[in-house]
Amino acid sequence: MSHIPRILIVGGGYVGMYTALRLQRRLRRGEARVTVVDADSYMTYQPFLPEAAAGNIEPRHVVVPLRRVLHRCEIVNGWAVGVDLQARTLEVHPHQGPPRTLPYDILVFAPGSVSRLLPIPGVAECGIGFKTVEEAIHLRNHVLAQLDLAASTEDEEVRSRALTFVFVGGGYAGVEALAELEDMARDACRYFPSVDPGDMRWILVEATDRILPEVGPDMGRWTLEQLRARGIDVRLNTRIESAEGGRVVLDDGGEFDSATLVWTAGVKPHPLVRASGLPLDDRGRVRATAELTVEGHPAVFTAGDCAAVPDLTKPGQTCAPNAQHAVRQARTLADNVVAALRGTERKAYRHAYAGSVASLGLHRGVAQIYGRKLRGFPAWFMHRTYHLSRVPTFNRKVRVLIDWTLALFFRREITSLGALSDPRKEFEFAARPESRIPERAERPVREGRPGPRAAEERSGSPAPAERR
Protein backbone atom coordinates (compact mmCIF):
# COMPACT_ATOMS: atom_id res chain seq x y z
CA MET A 1 0.00 0.00 0.00
CA SER A 2 1.39 3.45 -0.89
CA HIS A 3 2.32 5.84 1.91
CA ILE A 4 -0.17 8.66 2.50
CA PRO A 5 1.77 11.69 3.81
CA ARG A 6 0.66 13.00 7.19
CA ILE A 7 0.37 16.74 7.80
CA LEU A 8 0.47 17.37 11.54
CA ILE A 9 -0.78 20.73 12.78
CA VAL A 10 0.21 21.83 16.30
CA GLY A 11 -2.40 24.31 17.58
CA GLY A 12 -5.99 24.65 16.40
CA GLY A 13 -6.17 28.44 16.81
CA TYR A 14 -6.23 31.05 14.06
CA VAL A 15 -3.32 29.65 12.07
CA GLY A 16 -4.02 25.98 12.79
CA MET A 17 -7.76 26.03 12.11
CA TYR A 18 -7.61 28.23 8.98
CA THR A 19 -4.73 26.15 7.59
CA ALA A 20 -6.68 22.92 8.18
CA LEU A 21 -9.84 24.41 6.65
CA ARG A 22 -8.01 25.35 3.49
CA LEU A 23 -6.15 22.04 3.30
CA GLN A 24 -9.34 19.99 3.60
CA ARG A 25 -10.78 22.04 0.74
CA ARG A 26 -7.72 21.88 -1.52
CA LEU A 27 -6.33 18.39 -0.95
CA ARG A 28 -7.46 15.62 -3.25
CA ARG A 29 -8.82 12.42 -1.71
CA GLY A 30 -5.91 10.24 -0.54
CA GLU A 31 -3.34 12.99 -1.23
CA ALA A 32 -2.55 13.49 2.48
CA ARG A 33 -4.14 13.07 5.90
CA VAL A 34 -4.37 16.03 8.21
CA THR A 35 -4.18 15.78 12.02
CA VAL A 36 -4.76 18.80 14.29
CA VAL A 37 -3.42 18.67 17.85
CA ASP A 38 -4.84 21.16 20.34
CA ALA A 39 -5.37 21.20 24.07
CA ASP A 40 -8.95 22.37 23.45
CA SER A 41 -11.63 21.01 21.14
CA TYR A 42 -12.43 24.50 19.83
CA MET A 43 -10.84 27.56 18.22
CA THR A 44 -11.38 30.87 20.04
CA TYR A 45 -12.23 34.00 18.07
CA GLN A 46 -10.27 36.25 20.45
CA PRO A 47 -11.40 39.66 19.13
CA PHE A 48 -14.90 38.80 20.43
CA LEU A 49 -13.73 38.00 23.98
CA PRO A 50 -14.35 41.56 25.30
CA GLU A 51 -17.93 41.45 23.96
CA ALA A 52 -18.42 37.99 25.47
CA ALA A 53 -17.16 39.33 28.81
CA ALA A 54 -19.64 42.20 28.57
CA GLY A 55 -22.51 39.80 27.90
CA ASN A 56 -23.24 41.01 24.34
CA ILE A 57 -22.32 37.65 22.80
CA GLU A 58 -22.95 34.16 24.18
CA PRO A 59 -19.62 32.54 25.19
CA ARG A 60 -20.38 29.48 23.06
CA HIS A 61 -20.66 31.68 19.98
CA VAL A 62 -17.09 33.02 20.19
CA VAL A 63 -15.65 29.53 19.86
CA VAL A 64 -15.68 27.25 16.82
CA PRO A 65 -15.91 23.47 17.43
CA LEU A 66 -12.96 21.95 15.57
CA ARG A 67 -14.61 18.56 15.01
CA ARG A 68 -17.62 20.15 13.35
CA VAL A 69 -15.76 22.40 10.91
CA LEU A 70 -12.77 20.13 10.24
CA HIS A 71 -14.79 17.05 9.28
CA ARG A 72 -12.06 15.75 6.93
CA CYS A 73 -9.31 16.09 9.56
CA GLU A 74 -8.39 14.03 12.59
CA ILE A 75 -8.52 16.00 15.88
CA VAL A 76 -6.35 14.98 18.82
CA ASN A 77 -6.95 16.83 22.11
CA GLY A 78 -3.97 17.07 24.44
CA TRP A 79 -0.74 18.96 24.99
CA ALA A 80 2.06 18.74 22.44
CA VAL A 81 5.16 18.59 24.63
CA GLY A 82 8.07 18.02 22.26
CA VAL A 83 9.17 17.61 18.67
CA ASP A 84 11.83 15.19 17.46
CA LEU A 85 13.01 16.93 14.30
CA GLN A 86 15.30 14.02 13.29
CA ALA A 87 12.73 11.25 13.70
CA ARG A 88 9.92 13.56 12.51
CA THR A 89 7.64 12.83 15.43
CA LEU A 90 5.58 14.87 17.88
CA GLU A 91 5.01 13.82 21.48
CA VAL A 92 1.48 14.48 22.67
CA HIS A 93 0.06 14.10 26.17
CA PRO A 94 -3.70 13.48 25.94
CA HIS A 95 -5.56 14.82 28.98
CA GLN A 96 -5.65 11.29 30.36
CA GLY A 97 -3.82 8.09 29.57
CA PRO A 98 -0.34 7.39 28.22
CA PRO A 99 1.60 9.81 25.96
CA ARG A 100 1.39 9.34 22.19
CA THR A 101 4.06 9.73 19.56
CA LEU A 102 2.65 11.01 16.28
CA PRO A 103 4.80 10.75 13.13
CA TYR A 104 4.62 13.45 10.46
CA ASP A 105 5.83 14.16 6.96
CA ILE A 106 4.99 17.86 7.19
CA LEU A 107 4.68 19.72 10.49
CA VAL A 108 2.70 22.97 10.84
CA PHE A 109 3.88 24.55 14.07
CA ALA A 110 1.36 27.12 15.41
CA PRO A 111 0.98 27.00 19.21
CA GLY A 112 0.49 30.79 19.40
CA SER A 113 1.41 32.78 22.50
CA VAL A 114 0.83 33.09 26.23
CA SER A 115 0.55 36.19 28.47
CA ARG A 116 3.93 37.86 29.01
CA LEU A 117 4.23 37.84 32.79
CA LEU A 118 6.90 39.78 34.65
CA PRO A 119 8.36 38.61 37.97
CA ILE A 120 6.28 41.04 40.04
CA PRO A 121 5.42 39.82 43.56
CA GLY A 122 1.79 38.76 43.87
CA VAL A 123 0.81 39.05 40.19
CA ALA A 124 0.97 35.31 39.44
CA GLU A 125 -1.14 34.62 42.57
CA CYS A 126 -3.81 37.36 42.23
CA GLY A 127 -3.88 38.20 38.52
CA ILE A 128 -5.78 36.78 35.58
CA GLY A 129 -5.11 37.04 31.84
CA PHE A 130 -7.52 37.83 29.03
CA LYS A 131 -6.75 35.39 26.24
CA THR A 132 -9.25 32.59 26.65
CA VAL A 133 -13.03 32.29 26.74
CA GLU A 134 -12.73 30.82 30.25
CA GLU A 135 -10.91 33.97 31.44
CA ALA A 136 -13.43 36.28 29.76
CA ILE A 137 -16.42 34.51 31.32
CA HIS A 138 -14.76 34.26 34.69
CA LEU A 139 -14.17 38.03 34.60
CA ARG A 140 -17.78 38.76 33.71
CA ASN A 141 -19.00 36.63 36.64
CA HIS A 142 -16.32 38.06 38.90
CA VAL A 143 -17.14 41.73 38.17
CA LEU A 144 -20.87 41.11 38.75
CA ALA A 145 -20.05 39.21 41.95
CA GLN A 146 -18.04 42.23 43.17
CA LEU A 147 -21.13 44.42 42.66
CA ASP A 148 -23.22 41.88 44.62
CA LEU A 149 -20.60 41.94 47.37
CA ALA A 150 -20.34 45.74 47.49
CA ALA A 151 -24.13 46.02 47.72
CA SER A 152 -24.31 43.49 50.55
CA THR A 153 -21.48 44.42 52.90
CA GLU A 154 -21.35 47.11 55.56
CA ASP A 155 -17.56 47.01 55.69
CA GLU A 156 -16.08 49.99 53.84
CA GLU A 157 -12.75 48.24 53.23
CA VAL A 158 -14.40 45.17 51.70
CA ARG A 159 -16.61 47.41 49.56
CA SER A 160 -13.77 49.58 48.30
CA ARG A 161 -11.64 46.52 47.49
CA ALA A 162 -14.55 44.93 45.59
CA LEU A 163 -15.20 48.09 43.56
CA THR A 164 -11.57 48.63 42.49
CA PHE A 165 -10.73 47.04 39.12
CA VAL A 166 -7.14 47.16 37.84
CA PHE A 167 -6.00 46.38 34.30
CA VAL A 168 -2.31 46.29 33.38
CA GLY A 169 -1.40 46.93 29.72
CA GLY A 170 -2.98 49.38 27.28
CA GLY A 171 -2.98 47.39 24.03
CA TYR A 172 -6.23 46.34 22.35
CA ALA A 173 -6.82 43.38 24.68
CA GLY A 174 -6.51 45.54 27.83
CA VAL A 175 -8.34 48.61 26.53
CA GLU A 176 -11.22 46.66 24.97
CA ALA A 177 -11.62 44.34 27.98
CA LEU A 178 -11.61 47.25 30.43
CA ALA A 179 -13.91 49.46 28.33
CA GLU A 180 -16.47 46.67 27.74
CA LEU A 181 -16.50 45.45 31.36
CA GLU A 182 -16.74 49.00 32.74
CA ASP A 183 -19.64 49.67 30.37
CA MET A 184 -21.36 46.47 31.52
CA ALA A 185 -20.79 47.23 35.24
CA ARG A 186 -21.99 50.84 34.87
CA ASP A 187 -25.15 49.55 33.18
CA ALA A 188 -25.63 46.90 35.90
CA CYS A 189 -25.41 49.56 38.66
CA ARG A 190 -29.05 50.51 37.98
CA TYR A 191 -30.01 47.26 39.76
CA PHE A 192 -27.76 48.02 42.74
CA PRO A 193 -29.33 51.09 44.40
CA SER A 194 -26.51 51.26 46.96
CA VAL A 195 -23.76 51.25 44.33
CA ASP A 196 -23.33 54.46 42.37
CA PRO A 197 -21.24 54.13 39.16
CA GLY A 198 -18.98 56.80 40.68
CA ASP A 199 -18.20 54.46 43.59
CA MET A 200 -16.32 52.14 41.20
CA ARG A 201 -12.63 52.70 40.45
CA TRP A 202 -11.44 51.43 37.08
CA ILE A 203 -7.68 51.82 36.70
CA LEU A 204 -5.58 51.18 33.59
CA VAL A 205 -1.83 50.98 34.22
CA GLU A 206 0.38 51.41 31.12
CA ALA A 207 4.18 51.44 31.21
CA THR A 208 4.62 53.64 28.09
CA ASP A 209 3.29 57.12 27.27
CA ARG A 210 0.40 55.96 25.04
CA ILE A 211 -2.41 53.42 24.76
CA LEU A 212 -3.81 51.46 21.81
CA PRO A 213 -0.78 51.78 19.48
CA GLU A 214 -2.67 49.57 16.99
CA VAL A 215 -4.88 52.52 15.91
CA GLY A 216 -2.06 55.07 15.61
CA PRO A 217 -1.01 58.00 17.84
CA ASP A 218 -3.97 60.36 17.09
CA MET A 219 -6.65 57.76 17.71
CA GLY A 220 -4.72 56.47 20.74
CA ARG A 221 -4.79 60.00 22.24
CA TRP A 222 -8.50 60.32 21.44
CA THR A 223 -9.19 56.99 23.16
CA LEU A 224 -7.23 58.16 26.20
CA GLU A 225 -9.40 61.30 26.46
CA GLN A 226 -12.58 59.23 26.05
CA LEU A 227 -11.64 56.79 28.78
CA ARG A 228 -10.66 59.59 31.17
CA ALA A 229 -13.93 61.42 30.42
CA ARG A 230 -15.72 58.23 31.52
CA GLY A 231 -13.95 58.45 34.87
CA ILE A 232 -11.43 55.71 34.10
CA ASP A 233 -8.11 56.38 35.84
CA VAL A 234 -5.53 55.82 33.05
CA ARG A 235 -1.98 55.99 34.38
CA LEU A 236 0.65 56.32 31.66
CA ASN A 237 4.40 55.83 32.24
CA THR A 238 3.46 53.79 35.29
CA ARG A 239 4.44 50.29 36.35
CA ILE A 240 3.04 47.94 38.92
CA GLU A 241 5.58 47.10 41.63
CA SER A 242 3.66 44.46 43.58
CA ALA A 243 0.21 43.01 44.13
CA GLU A 244 0.71 40.80 47.17
CA GLY A 245 -2.58 39.72 48.74
CA GLY A 246 -4.42 42.04 46.35
CA ARG A 247 -2.58 45.16 47.68
CA VAL A 248 -1.56 46.90 44.45
CA VAL A 249 1.52 49.13 44.65
CA LEU A 250 2.41 51.36 41.67
CA ASP A 251 5.71 53.11 41.02
CA ASP A 252 3.94 56.51 40.86
CA GLY A 253 3.17 56.21 44.59
CA GLY A 254 -0.37 54.84 44.09
CA GLU A 255 -1.35 52.08 46.51
CA PHE A 256 -4.76 50.43 46.98
CA ASP A 257 -6.53 47.12 47.58
CA SER A 258 -8.20 45.48 44.64
CA ALA A 259 -10.03 42.20 44.17
CA THR A 260 -9.49 42.36 40.40
CA LEU A 261 -6.14 42.43 38.62
CA VAL A 262 -6.26 41.73 34.88
CA TRP A 263 -2.90 41.24 33.18
CA THR A 264 -2.90 42.22 29.50
CA ALA A 265 0.68 43.49 29.18
CA GLY A 266 1.52 41.73 25.94
CA VAL A 267 2.23 38.18 24.83
CA LYS A 268 5.27 35.97 24.37
CA PRO A 269 5.67 32.79 22.30
CA HIS A 270 4.17 29.65 23.81
CA PRO A 271 6.70 27.78 26.06
CA LEU A 272 6.53 24.81 23.62
CA VAL A 273 8.45 26.99 21.14
CA ARG A 274 11.58 26.97 23.32
CA ALA A 275 11.27 23.21 23.86
CA SER A 276 10.91 22.52 20.13
CA GLY A 277 14.58 22.82 19.18
CA LEU A 278 13.64 25.07 16.24
CA PRO A 279 15.79 28.18 15.52
CA LEU A 280 14.58 31.24 17.47
CA ASP A 281 15.02 35.01 17.11
CA ASP A 282 15.99 37.35 19.97
CA ARG A 283 12.33 37.55 21.08
CA GLY A 284 12.05 33.78 21.37
CA ARG A 285 9.91 33.37 18.20
CA VAL A 286 10.53 30.67 15.58
CA ARG A 287 12.58 32.08 12.68
CA ALA A 288 10.41 31.78 9.58
CA THR A 289 11.15 32.34 5.90
CA ALA A 290 8.86 34.45 3.74
CA GLU A 291 7.41 31.16 2.44
CA LEU A 292 6.47 30.30 6.03
CA THR A 293 8.83 27.36 6.46
CA VAL A 294 11.16 27.32 9.47
CA GLU A 295 14.70 28.42 8.57
CA GLY A 296 16.76 25.29 7.81
CA HIS A 297 13.73 22.95 8.15
CA PRO A 298 11.88 22.73 4.82
CA ALA A 299 9.36 20.17 6.17
CA VAL A 300 8.32 22.40 9.08
CA PHE A 301 5.97 25.35 8.50
CA THR A 302 5.11 28.06 11.01
CA ALA A 303 3.08 31.28 11.34
CA GLY A 304 1.09 33.41 13.79
CA ASP A 305 2.01 34.70 17.24
CA CYS A 306 4.79 32.13 17.76
CA ALA A 307 6.67 32.99 14.54
CA ALA A 308 9.01 35.75 13.37
CA VAL A 309 7.71 36.10 9.81
CA PRO A 310 9.54 38.67 7.63
CA ASP A 311 7.28 41.60 6.75
CA LEU A 312 8.03 42.06 3.04
CA THR A 313 6.18 45.40 3.05
CA LYS A 314 8.63 46.75 5.69
CA PRO A 315 12.08 45.36 4.87
CA GLY A 316 14.06 44.33 7.95
CA GLN A 317 10.95 44.03 10.15
CA THR A 318 8.76 41.09 11.14
CA CYS A 319 4.96 40.81 11.20
CA ALA A 320 3.18 41.86 14.41
CA PRO A 321 1.35 39.17 16.38
CA ASN A 322 -2.28 39.73 15.38
CA ALA A 323 -5.22 37.96 13.81
CA GLN A 324 -5.00 40.02 10.63
CA HIS A 325 -1.64 38.45 9.80
CA ALA A 326 -2.47 35.03 11.29
CA VAL A 327 -5.48 34.45 9.01
CA ARG A 328 -3.66 35.56 5.86
CA GLN A 329 -0.52 33.65 6.76
CA ALA A 330 -2.63 30.51 7.22
CA ARG A 331 -3.89 30.86 3.65
CA THR A 332 -0.37 31.18 2.18
CA LEU A 333 0.90 28.43 4.48
CA ALA A 334 -1.79 25.95 3.38
CA ASP A 335 -1.09 26.74 -0.30
CA ASN A 336 2.64 26.20 0.28
CA VAL A 337 2.01 22.86 2.02
CA VAL A 338 0.01 21.76 -1.04
CA ALA A 339 2.84 23.04 -3.27
CA ALA A 340 5.36 21.03 -1.19
CA LEU A 341 3.29 17.86 -1.67
CA ARG A 342 2.88 18.43 -5.41
CA GLY A 343 6.39 19.73 -6.04
CA THR A 344 5.14 23.05 -7.40
CA GLU A 345 6.35 26.58 -6.65
CA ARG A 346 5.72 28.17 -3.24
CA LYS A 347 4.55 31.74 -2.67
CA ALA A 348 6.01 34.34 -0.33
CA TYR A 349 3.75 35.85 2.33
CA ARG A 350 3.10 39.54 1.80
CA HIS A 351 0.47 41.69 3.47
CA ALA A 352 0.53 45.40 4.33
CA TYR A 353 -1.04 45.97 7.77
CA ALA A 354 -4.45 47.54 7.15
CA GLY A 355 -4.94 49.08 10.60
CA SER A 356 -7.19 48.16 13.47
CA VAL A 357 -10.67 48.53 14.96
CA ALA A 358 -11.48 48.45 18.66
CA SER A 359 -14.71 48.47 20.62
CA LEU A 360 -14.90 50.70 23.71
CA GLY A 361 -18.33 49.59 24.98
CA LEU A 362 -21.83 49.65 23.51
CA HIS A 363 -22.00 52.11 20.56
CA ARG A 364 -18.47 53.38 21.18
CA GLY A 365 -15.34 52.50 19.25
CA VAL A 366 -12.18 53.70 17.55
CA ALA A 367 -10.59 52.67 14.26
CA GLN A 368 -7.85 53.43 11.82
CA ILE A 369 -8.18 51.45 8.59
CA TYR A 370 -6.10 52.18 5.50
CA GLY A 371 -5.34 55.60 6.99
CA ARG A 372 -9.03 56.44 7.57
CA LYS A 373 -9.76 57.45 11.14
CA LEU A 374 -13.13 56.70 12.70
CA ARG A 375 -14.41 57.32 16.23
CA GLY A 376 -17.56 56.79 18.28
CA PHE A 377 -20.57 55.05 16.72
CA PRO A 378 -19.17 54.67 13.13
CA ALA A 379 -16.03 52.97 14.48
CA TRP A 380 -18.08 50.70 16.74
CA PHE A 381 -20.34 49.79 13.81
CA MET A 382 -17.30 49.08 11.66
CA HIS A 383 -15.82 46.93 14.44
CA ARG A 384 -18.95 44.81 14.49
CA THR A 385 -19.33 44.57 10.72
CA TYR A 386 -15.67 43.72 10.20
CA HIS A 387 -15.56 41.00 12.84
CA LEU A 388 -18.91 39.56 11.78
CA SER A 389 -17.49 39.16 8.29
CA ARG A 390 -14.37 37.51 9.76
CA VAL A 391 -15.73 35.17 12.41
CA PRO A 392 -15.43 31.65 10.95
CA THR A 393 -18.43 29.73 9.61
CA PHE A 394 -21.89 30.87 8.56
CA ASN A 395 -23.35 29.19 11.66
CA ARG A 396 -21.30 31.43 14.01
CA LYS A 397 -22.09 34.59 12.01
CA VAL A 398 -25.83 33.96 12.34
CA ARG A 399 -25.60 33.18 16.07
CA VAL A 400 -23.54 36.30 16.81
CA LEU A 401 -25.97 38.42 14.77
CA ILE A 402 -28.90 36.99 16.75
CA ASP A 403 -27.09 37.76 20.05
CA TRP A 404 -26.59 41.37 18.97
CA THR A 405 -30.17 41.71 17.77
CA LEU A 406 -31.57 40.34 21.05
CA ALA A 407 -29.32 42.76 22.95
CA LEU A 408 -31.05 45.63 21.12
CA PHE A 409 -34.41 44.70 22.64
CA PHE A 410 -33.54 43.25 26.06
CA ARG A 411 -31.33 44.51 28.86
CA ARG A 412 -28.12 42.65 29.65
CA GLU A 413 -28.14 39.77 32.12
CA ILE A 414 -26.67 40.79 35.47
CA THR A 415 -26.47 37.43 37.21
CA SER A 416 -23.06 36.27 38.32
CA LEU A 417 -22.81 32.55 37.62
CA GLY A 418 -19.37 32.26 39.18
CA ALA A 419 -20.53 29.18 41.09
CA LEU A 420 -20.50 27.30 37.77
CA SER A 421 -16.78 26.84 38.28
CA ASP A 422 -17.49 25.07 41.59
CA PRO A 423 -20.58 22.95 40.86
CA ARG A 424 -20.06 20.50 43.75
CA LYS A 425 -20.28 23.23 46.40
CA GLU A 426 -24.01 22.73 47.10
CA PHE A 427 -23.72 18.96 47.23
CA GLU A 428 -20.78 19.19 49.64
CA PHE A 429 -22.84 21.60 51.80
CA ALA A 430 -25.70 19.09 51.90
CA ALA A 431 -23.25 16.44 53.07
CA ARG A 432 -21.53 18.70 55.64
CA PRO A 433 -23.78 21.65 56.59
CA GLU A 434 -21.51 22.48 59.55
CA SER A 435 -18.87 23.60 57.01
CA ARG A 436 -20.95 26.76 56.34
CA ILE A 437 -23.45 27.04 59.24
CA PRO A 438 -22.05 26.60 62.76
CA GLU A 439 -23.96 24.29 65.13
CA ARG A 440 -26.50 26.26 67.20
CA ALA A 441 -24.55 25.83 70.46
CA GLU A 442 -21.36 27.07 68.77
CA ARG A 443 -22.85 30.29 67.34
CA PRO A 444 -21.16 33.38 68.80
CA VAL A 445 -23.39 35.02 71.46
CA ARG A 446 -23.33 38.83 71.55
CA GLU A 447 -22.68 40.30 74.95
CA GLY A 448 -24.59 43.25 76.49
CA ARG A 449 -27.74 44.88 75.17
CA PRO A 450 -28.59 44.35 71.50
CA GLY A 451 -27.54 47.34 69.39
CA PRO A 452 -29.70 49.09 66.75
CA ARG A 453 -28.40 46.77 63.99
CA ALA A 454 -29.52 43.66 65.93
CA ALA A 455 -32.93 45.24 66.49
CA GLU A 456 -33.20 45.96 62.80
CA GLU A 457 -32.23 42.41 61.87
CA ARG A 458 -34.91 41.00 64.21
CA SER A 459 -37.74 43.33 63.17
CA GLY A 460 -36.83 43.48 59.48
CA SER A 461 -37.19 47.30 59.46
CA PRO A 462 -34.57 50.03 59.97
CA ALA A 463 -33.56 50.79 63.57
CA PRO A 464 -35.22 53.94 65.03
CA ALA A 465 -32.05 56.02 64.95
CA GLU A 466 -31.56 55.24 61.27
CA ARG A 467 -35.20 55.88 60.38
CA ARG A 468 -34.81 59.53 61.35
Ligand SMILES: Cc1cc2nc3c(=O)[nH]c(=O)nc-3n(C[C@H](O)[C@H](O)[C@H](O)COP(=O)(O)OP(=O)(O)OC[C@H]3O[C@@H](n4cnc5c(N)ncnc54)[C@H](O)[C@@H]3O)c2cc1C
Ligand atom coordinates in the same frame (compact mmCIF):
# COMPACT_ATOMS: atom_id res chain seq x y z
C1 LIG B 1 -8.62 39.76 23.84
C2 LIG B 1 -7.93 39.73 22.51
C3 LIG B 1 -8.40 40.51 21.47
C4 LIG B 1 -7.76 40.50 20.23
N1 LIG B 1 -8.25 41.30 19.24
C5 LIG B 1 -7.63 41.31 18.05
C6 LIG B 1 -8.11 42.17 17.02
O1 LIG B 1 -9.08 42.91 17.20
N2 LIG B 1 -7.46 42.13 15.83
C7 LIG B 1 -6.38 41.33 15.61
O2 LIG B 1 -5.81 41.35 14.51
N3 LIG B 1 -5.89 40.52 16.57
C8 LIG B 1 -6.50 40.47 17.79
N4 LIG B 1 -6.02 39.66 18.77
C9 LIG B 1 -4.82 38.83 18.53
C10 LIG B 1 -5.15 37.51 17.83
O3 LIG B 1 -6.23 36.86 18.46
C11 LIG B 1 -3.91 36.61 17.81
O4 LIG B 1 -2.87 37.31 17.16
C12 LIG B 1 -4.18 35.29 17.07
O5 LIG B 1 -5.05 34.50 17.83
C13 LIG B 1 -2.87 34.49 16.83
O6 LIG B 1 -3.18 33.28 16.20
P1 LIG B 1 -2.31 31.96 16.48
O7 LIG B 1 -2.88 30.88 15.66
O8 LIG B 1 -0.86 32.26 16.35
O9 LIG B 1 -2.54 31.64 18.03
P2 LIG B 1 -3.89 31.18 18.74
O10 LIG B 1 -5.08 31.63 18.01
O11 LIG B 1 -3.75 31.60 20.18
O12 LIG B 1 -3.84 29.59 18.65
C14 LIG B 1 -2.89 28.79 19.32
C15 LIG B 1 -3.55 27.45 19.62
O13 LIG B 1 -2.54 26.53 20.02
C16 LIG B 1 -3.02 25.75 21.09
N5 LIG B 1 -1.84 25.29 21.82
C17 LIG B 1 -0.87 26.05 22.37
N6 LIG B 1 0.07 25.27 22.89
C18 LIG B 1 -0.28 23.99 22.66
C19 LIG B 1 0.30 22.74 22.98
N7 LIG B 1 1.45 22.65 23.63
N8 LIG B 1 -0.35 21.62 22.62
C20 LIG B 1 -1.54 21.71 21.98
N9 LIG B 1 -2.13 22.88 21.64
C21 LIG B 1 -1.51 24.00 21.98
C22 LIG B 1 -3.89 26.71 21.88
O14 LIG B 1 -4.84 25.98 22.66
C23 LIG B 1 -4.55 27.52 20.76
O15 LIG B 1 -5.76 26.94 20.35
C24 LIG B 1 -6.63 39.65 20.03
C25 LIG B 1 -6.16 38.86 21.07
C26 LIG B 1 -6.79 38.88 22.30
C27 LIG B 1 -6.27 38.01 23.42
